[in-house]
Each structure stands twice: as structure tokens, then as C-alpha cells.
Amino acid sequence: MEKGKVSKIIDEIIFFAMAVTLFFIFINYDLVPKNQPAPAPGASQQTQKITQDEPEIIGPPEFQTEVKEAISLMKEKAPNHYKCLCSLVERIELTSDDPPTEKTFAWTDSKEPVIYFNSKRYQEHLKYRNDASIRGGKYIIPILLAHETAHRIQFEYYQVTDARELESQALAAERDLLKKLGLSQETVNQFSGEHLLKEKWWD
16 A cells, blocks of 8 residues: 555544543533533524523523423533533524424434424424323424534534434434433433434434
């Protein structure tokens, strides 16, 4: 094999190792939150920020309340996830815009530090939001916030092109959060196990 090719492969391996290390540092250690810009003057009354450093929440009152409760839960039980969210997400918004796929509940992308929630899926969720026995119930909002924040880390700090690996890392963030919330390992596996990768919801 040519020297140049060997050198390139070594460089790629080193870069990937550094990226993975950085990801786990963000997931497992506290970060100092960055100050987020203030809302635009005259912002709609349908927006709410819990504190100066937390993301703005845009949506109807029941959505704002549920997201606020999820963020407060993360702050109390999983401060590492909370600080990553506050550092990397400026806005959490319920939208009627088309999601990446029909079954997508929440998503983010590399263009802006926003987590979007699908309004249609949220309306369906309202029927089950007090049910702690299903993935779409009581814990789904904090689960999705942790999941999408993991994607924000990926966008901000390194590039992984394999879709399965991106989702696997985001599911790992979900599991870490659920453990910190005190759920049993069986429930954690049920809600955020690797079996969910078979659904390939990112296609």
C-alpha cells in the first residue's frame, strides 16, 4: 500500500477516535452553558424561556408546560444533559412543517440550533403522556430532547456520515438519561434499546 494512503487512513482513525472521545466527554461531564441570545423584541406570547440560558419554547401552552417540565427534570436528575441542551439549543419549537419522515416526532439539523417537534405527532402523544409504560408516554419529551441534543453535539463537534452510527449514539444518550431518571434497566432497554435501529426511522 502507498505511503500516502496509509497516512490518510491513520489520520482518519485518529480523527474518528478524537471525535468519539469528545462526544462522550459531552455526555458524561458537566459543561458551562453558553449565554443564548435574547428573544427578538415583541416576541409572541406563545414563547417562553425558563431562564436566561435555557432554550426558548415556542408552541401552545400545553406544549410549553410539558417541555418546561422535561427541562426541569433534566436539570434536577441529569445535569450533564441539561447543560448540553442549554449550550447547544437556542429554541424548541412545535411546528406543522413537514418532518424529515412521516413518523418523525422530533428532529434537528446542522443549519440552526433548534429542536423541532411534529405538531401532528404531539397531538397523538397527548393521549398517552401520563403513561409511563410506553416509549411515547410520560418520558418521551425528555427522551427526545436528549436524543436531538446528541445530534447537535454531532453537528457542532465532528462529522459522522454513517446514519446507523449517528442514531446509535443518540440512543446511547437516551439510555444514559433514563438511567439517571431512575428507570429500571429493563425499561431503559425497552424504551431506547438498540432494537430501535431496526426501524430505521431516519430513512
